[in-house]
Amino acid sequence: MSKEKAPRRPRAETPKGFRDYFGAEVTERKAMLDAIAEVYQLHGFEALETSAVETVEALGKFLPDVDRPNEGVFAWQEEEKDWLALRYDLTAPLARVAAQYRNDLPTPYRRYAMGPVWRNEKPGPGRFRQFYQCDADTVGAPSVAADAEICAMLANALERVGIPRGDYLIKVNNRKVLNGVMEAAGVLDPSDPEKFAHERGIVLRAIDKIDRLGDAGVRALLGEGRKDESGDYTKGAGLSVAQAEVVMGFMAAKREDGAATLAALRDLVASSAIGLEGVQELETIASLLDAQGFGPDRIVIDPSVVRGLGYYTGPVFEAELTFEILDEKGNKRQFGSVAGGGRYDDLVKRFTGQAVPATGVSIGVDRLLAALRAKGRVGAEAPGPVVVTVMDRDRMAEYFAMAADLRNAGIRAEVYLGNPKQFGNQLKYADKRASPVAVIQGTDEAARGVVVLKDLILGARIAQSATLEEWKDRPAQVEIPRDDLVQAVRQMLEG
Amino acid sequence: MSKEKAPRRPRAETPKGFRDYFGAEVTERKAMLDAIAEVYQLHGFEALETSAVETVEALGKFLPDVDRPNEGVFAWQEEEKDWLALRYDLTAPLARVAAQYRNDLPTPYRRYAMGPVWRNEKPGPGRFRQFYQCDADTVGAPSVAADAEICAMLANALERVGIPRGDYLIKVNNRKVLNGVMEAAGVLDPSDPEKFAHERGIVLRAIDKIDRLGDAGVRALLGEGRKDESGDYTKGAGLSVAQAEVVMGFMAAKREDGAATLAALRDLVASSAIGLEGVQELETIASLLDAQGFGPDRIVIDPSVVRGLGYYTGPVFEAELTFEILDEKGNKRQFGSVAGGGRYDDLVKRFTGQAVPATGVSIGVDRLLAALRAKGRVGAEAPGPVVVTVMDRDRMAEYFAMAADLRNAGIRAEVYLGNPKQFGNQLKYADKRASPVAVIQGTDEAARGVVVLKDLILGARIAQSATLEEWKDRPAQVEIPRDDLVQAVRQMLEG
Numbered sequence: 001m002s003k004e005k006a007p008r009r010p011r012a013e014t015p016k017g018f019r020d021y022f023g024a025e026v027t028e029r030k031a032m033l034d035a036i037a038e039v040y041q042l043h044g045f046e047a048l049e050t051s052a053v054e055t056v057e058a059l060g061k062f063l064p065d066v067d068r069p070n071e072g073v074f075a076w077q078e079e080e081k082d083w084l085a086l087r088y089d090l091t092a093p094l095a096r097v098a099a100q101y102r103n104d105l106p107t108p109y110r111r112y113a114m115g116p117v118w119r120n121e122k123p124g125p126g127r128f129r130q131f132y133q134c135d136a137d138t139v140g141a142p143s144v145a146a147d148a149e150i151c152a153m154l155a156n157a158l159e160r161v162g163i164p165r166g167d168y169l170i171k172v173n174n175r176k177v178l179n180g181v182m183e184a185a186g187v188l189d190p191s192d193p194e195k196f197a198h199e200r201g202i203v204l205r206a207i208d209k210i211d212r213l214g215d216a217g218v219r220a221l222l223g224e225g226r227k228d229e230s231g232d233y234t235k236g237a238g239l240s241v242a243q244a245e246v247v248m249g250f251m252a253a254k255r256e257d258g259a260a261t262l263a264a265l266r267d268l269v270a271s272s273a274i275g276l277e278g279v280q281e282l283e284t285i286a287s288l289l290d291a292q293g294f295g296p297d298r299i300v301i302d303p304s305v306v307r308g309l310g311y312y313t314g315p316v317f318e319a320e321l322t323f324e325i326l327d328e329k330g331n332k333r334q335f336g337s338v339a340g341g342g343r344y345d346d347l348v349k350r351f352t353g354q355a356v357p358a359t360g361v362s363i364g365v366d367r368l369l370a371a372l373r374a375k376g377r378v379g380a381e382a383p384g385p386v387v388v389t390v391m392d393r394d395r396m397a398e399y400f401a402m403a404a405d406l407r408n409a410g411i412r413a414e415v416y417l418g419n420p421k422q423f424g425n426q427l428k429y430a431d432k433r434a435s436p437v438a439v440i441q442g443t444d445e446a447a448r449g450v451v452v453l454k455d456l457i458l459g460a461r462i463a464q465s466a467t468l469e470e471w472k473d474r475p476a477q478v479e480i481p482r483d484d485l486v487q488a489v490r491q492m493l494e495g
Numbered sequence: 496m497s498k499e500k501a502p503r504r505p506r507a508e509t510p511k512g513f514r515d516y517f518g519a520e521v522t523e524r525k526a527m528l529d530a531i532a533e534v535y536q537l538h539g540f541e542a543l544e545t546s547a548v549e550t551v552e553a554l555g556k557f558l559p560d561v562d563r564p565n566e567g568v569f570a571w572q573e574e575e576k577d578w579l580a581l582r583y584d585l586t587a588p589l590a591r592v593a594a595q596y597r598n599d600l601p602t603p604y605r606r607y608a609m610g611p612v613w614r615n616e617k618p619g620p621g622r623f624r625q626f627y628q629c630d631a632d633t634v635g636a637p638s639v640a641a642d643a644e645i646c647a648m649l650a651n652a653l654e655r656v657g658i659p660r661g662d663y664l665i666k667v668n669n670r671k672v673l674n675g676v677m678e679a680a681g682v683l684d685p686s687d688p689e690k691f692a693h694e695r696g697i698v699l700r701a702i703d704k705i706d707r708l709g710d711a712g713v714r715a716l717l718g719e720g721r722k723d724e725s726g727d728y729t730k731g732a733g734l735s736v737a738q739a740e741v742v743m744g745f746m747a748a749k750r751e752d753g754a755a756t757l758a759a760l761r762d763l764v765a766s767s768a769i770g771l772e773g774v775q776e777l778e779t780i781a782s783l784l785d786a787q788g789f790g791p792d793r794i795v796i797d798p799s800v801v802r803g804l805g806y807y808t809g810p811v812f813e814a815e816l817t818f819e820i821l822d823e824k825g826n827k828r829q830f831g832s833v834a835g836g837g838r839y840d841d842l843v844k845r846f847t848g849q850a851v852p853a854t855g856v857s858i859g860v861d862r863l864l865a866a867l868r869a870k871g872r873v874g875a876e877a878p879g880p881v882v883v884t885v886m887d888r889d890r891m892a893e894y895f896a897m898a899a900d901l902r903n904a905g906i907r908a909e910v911y912l913g914n915p916k917q918f919g920n921q922l923k924y925a926d927k928r929a930s931p932v933a934v935i936q937g938t939d940e941a942a943r944g945v946v947v948l949k950d951l952i953l954g955a956r957i958a959q960s961a962t963l964e965e966w967k968d969r970p971a972q973v974e975i976p977r978d979d980l981v982q983a984v985r986q987m988l989e990g
Contacts, residue, residue: 010552012594012846015579018546020592026542042902044880044909044928047521051513051625052547052581052611053569057505074548074579076571084510084569086547097515099507106927108912116547130546141912145891149912152895291892292899351507385539396640397786400647404787407537414539417603417636417644432601433539 017123018130028378029369032161033114033134036363039157040112040136043149048111050093052118056083058096060350074120074129086118090135091347091360098139098358099351108140114365128366135341137360139348144281147172147315147343147359148288154319154339154361155298161368162377163321168338171302172317174282175342178204178250178306180275181268185246187239201310202237207251208308211336218251219244253303258286261301281315307340316342317361325374335371339363383457384434385412386489389427390420391442398446402439402485409486411493430456437492439485452479455492512618513625523873524864527656528609528629531858534652535607535631538644543606545588547613551578553591555845569615569624581613585630586842586855593634593853594846603635609860623861630836632855634843639776642667642810642838642854643783649814649834649856650793656863657872658816663833666797667812669777670837673699673745673801675770676763680741682734696805697732702746703803706831713746714739748798753781756796776810802835811837812856820869830866834858878952879929880907881984884922885915886937893941897934897980904981906988925951932987934980947974950987 014020021029037047056075075085087093090113098109114134123129136153138146151170158168179200182188188200206221213221220226222244225236239247246268253264262283269275282301289299307316321335341361348356373379386406388399399415406413416426430438438454445451459476480488509515516524532542551570570580582588585608593604609629618624631648633641646665653663674695677683683695701716708716715721717739720731734742741763748759757778764770777796784794802811816830836856843851868874881901883894894910901908911921925933933949940946954971975983 009846009848010555011550012553012591013550014546014591014595015548015550015573015577018548020546020596021542021544023541023543026544030542042905042907043898044882044907046518047516047525048518049516049521051509051515053510053513053613053625055506055508055510058507060505074571076569078510082510096505096507096509100509101515106924110909118548130548138912142914143891143912145895145910146912149895149910152899288892288895292895351505353504387539396638397783400640400644400783400787403538404647410537412537412539414605415640415644417633417638417641419637429601 015129017121017128019128024379024382027382028372029132029365032369032372032378033132033365035161036134036157037112037114039153039160043110043136043153043156045110045112045136045153048094048097048113049115050087050090050097050113052086052116053084054087054093054096056085058351059085059087059092060347072120074118088119089117090115090133090362091137091344094135094137094139094360095347095358096351098348098356102348102352102356105139108138108146110136110138112136132365134363134365135360137341137358139358140356141359142357144284144315144343145288146357147281147317148285150341150359150361151285151299151317152289152292152294154317154341154363155294157363158319158338158368162372162375163368165298167323167375168298168319168321170299170317170319171305172282172285172299172315173301173303173305174278174315175306175312176274176278176281176314177265177269177303178207178278180272180278181246181250183272183275184269185239185243187237187243187247197310199237202235203239203247204306204310205308206237207247207304207306210251210304215248219248222247251304254301258290258296258301261303262286265303278314285315307342309342309344311344311347312342313345314343315359316340319361319363321371323375335374336367337364338368338371382434383412383436383493384430385414386437386439387426387430387433387435388413388415388439389423389430390416391423391440392446393420395441395443395446398441402441402451402482405486406489409490411486411489427454437489439489441482445479449482450479451482451485452477453488453492457495510624512616512623514623519874519877522877523867524627524860527864527867527873528627528860530656531629531652532607532609534648534655538605538631538648538651540605540607540631540648543589543592543608544610545582545585545592545608547581547611548579549582549588549591551580553846554580554582554587555842567615569613583614584612585610585628585857586632586839589630589632589634589855590842590853591846593843593851597843597847597851600634603633603641605631605633607631627860629858629860630855632853634853635851636854637852639780639810639838640783641852642776642812643780645836645854645856646780646794646812647784647787647789649812649836649858650789652858653814653833653863657867657870658863660793662818662870663793663814663816665794665812665814666800667777667780667794667810668796668798668800669773669810670801670807671769671773671776671809672760672764672798673702673773675767675773676741676745678767678770679764680734680738682732682738682742692805694732697730698734698742699801699805700803701732702742702799702801705746705799710743714743717742746799749796753791753796756798757781760798773809780810802837804837804839806839806842807837808840809838810854811835814856814858816866818870830869831862832859833863833866877929878907878931878988879925880909881932881934882921882925882928882930883908883910883934884918884925885911886918886935887941888915890936890938890941893936897936897946897977900981901984904985906981906984922949932984934984936977940974944977945974946977946980947972948983948987952990 073085073088075083077083116130117133118130155170179188206218210218221236222239223236225234227233250268255261255264262279265279305318318337319339320337323335324332325335327333339361343359345357388403390399403413403415436457440452455476568580568583570578572578611625612628613625650665674683701713705713716731717734718731720729722728745763750756750759757774760774800813813832814834815832819827820830822828834856838854840852883898898908898910931952935947950971957971
């Protein structure tokens, strides 16, 4: 006799690299994004929401360091039609929008966008394949005044969500200066920018790793290459020692103040027109910001910032949080980068053939939220709802009416809707919900027109305390007239 | 000589069936969802955000009426691993979450979720393949008190966003009653519910189309089948005329009040235990709602509502907007359904093998927003930012300082960042941005420490008006001291 096979049940699991967000994880992020949106709105930026799905050709291939053959995106083919993919950032869709609606949008077009993006990368601890970005960009403004505005607005946004002055620093650099340095070092021929794009890419990514690899590691990547701890070998940019020295000198060109840094950069790129143009742009940005009160305690020129993405063409910037946190090993370290961006004058051109200047910033939402949590700016446990317990199944309507009365007074409240047989389970439920107050009314109390309120916060404190002495004047449980329900609960909530 | 081929440019287009949302389209939807979330929170519901991507097996196959072989989802296979797909609703992910975290979540678990879902359907006018849903569900509450709570909360949510009492009606029915009716008609054998699932599905979908097809159309679908206007033939459920008559009688069982409707239903299902259980549940729901003041002017028992989805097992509900709008042809018609839901006690069981009762509602976000727009509740054009124009490129810092002063006073403001050469373009830009005020300061004004404010709203009114008479006391342009900028702009904004 063959035994019948039980039908296989689906696994109740998120796909690898994806996760769920519960309660405060959702509402705290939302509150942070709302605050940032308010700042962006105030600066004249308009909301834009594109769909999660784009054609693969519209998205283009701009992801750095991807470890998958399909360029790091989730993609699939429509029945004998286009290849579609989930967006990997909010900039590629903006470039598509700027091209698609170029005759209808105002010029310049300032827009902000917030939402999830997807990366088809190997998931790892704390590394997810869906995460939030929060971007603000200005399309159609050629002047670096637009870059300066983005930097100033980023500072305002960080302060608005609770990162105080002194706890962050926005570092500004310029790709044109880097190009000038490479020209001066004989690495780059400015008359054929395409030709050296690949080498320049390696140089960019090497510099971008300075925090992680240190001087020697970056020098190795600028030269022949580098073997990492796992034994994997990364090919280098093939610069000579003298050339690498020039690039390293550029990264270390930060001086005691902005004017001195600019002078040092001017020396480094002396022979390069594009380099001098870049230094001039940095000078303009610095003076615009300075005039608005954004001094070097908030926004500073720092040549060590280059950003990894290939598409930047001018100013680049990065917001770092400068306070220390304990890492997984218990060591102190700076919190690090929470936002970055720059000017990308060629992205819209992909579609239209016409150059459209653009600049913008992207905030790493999860990292910024983690920073706010580390600083205690969010995460104070929000109280749960008042729980109206069920002593008598036939009187559900009255329990619902109590909850409604509380809600009408703006107090979060719910009726217990599990199996009411064991009253202990109802109190356990209230505890799990972090409920501040339980409302209790059995048949006897109903007959007398009263309800019992249990102060669960006070109850928990009494349970923890060695002596009842200090609580003796505050009973954790009171009987009150039903008509006084709202007032008595409110009083209990206010402690 | 062969001509070099120009590189093909990517098309700047959203994929078919997807769209972009600009400015107020984003912020108005957000404001509506925020208001609904507030109501849900107040009722003790907690936020949940799952990722857009689930395994295909976790999602299951529950979409009705799909016209694609891959069951209406966007799906792709991981390299030699799981098939993944974009979620098609927020209920399937909730069922997965309820199973995955069953030991950690409170019982019952009340949660709300808002976000986009994706359907791989043929796009059509006004029919998109990504759209928002806004759900609230209670998992683990066996009592229909949970269903009643969902209906009451839905009414509260509709009123909160601006649908007044009298403009909506929540209709409640029960699948158990329908099953009882089918049992009484000899269509369904309650001892083998699987066997007739297919036929029942056809009956459900036929009834669900009563508004569109009318009596005769539904009768045809209950019987042999129906040919539609395009000539396409839909196979029917194969009921006899007498059986179809019973089902049609069920749909028409609504009487002048709830008690009479319940009595009519009780007659129809007289011989069916499951049917009588369903009527009893409806009676409980009605009395719970009645006691809380949700009378038949807001929530009513209506047997014509069945909902199309196959997974409902008990009460089902639908919110209809009862006011009239003009359709595309200029004919008056009722606005119709904006939300629906019901009890689905078997969805979590798919994963765990254990029955977990669950009920919930999903609001059609785009339809509700369209209704609010039709009623003039949203969509009043929000004023754009004050635009600080650029008369003198060397004085950008001062223009930025003016914008900052305005923002610090809470006034939305921006500096013009396009090419400032033609002043006319700056005013055209301000017009496109719906800017209320333009700030102008040339070299001469700067030297005198003044700025000029142009009242663009008043200016537009004057331009429209035949006579200047009525405006003569209110100049559309004033010169004021630079130091009075904020105060003068505010005065102009307040009209």
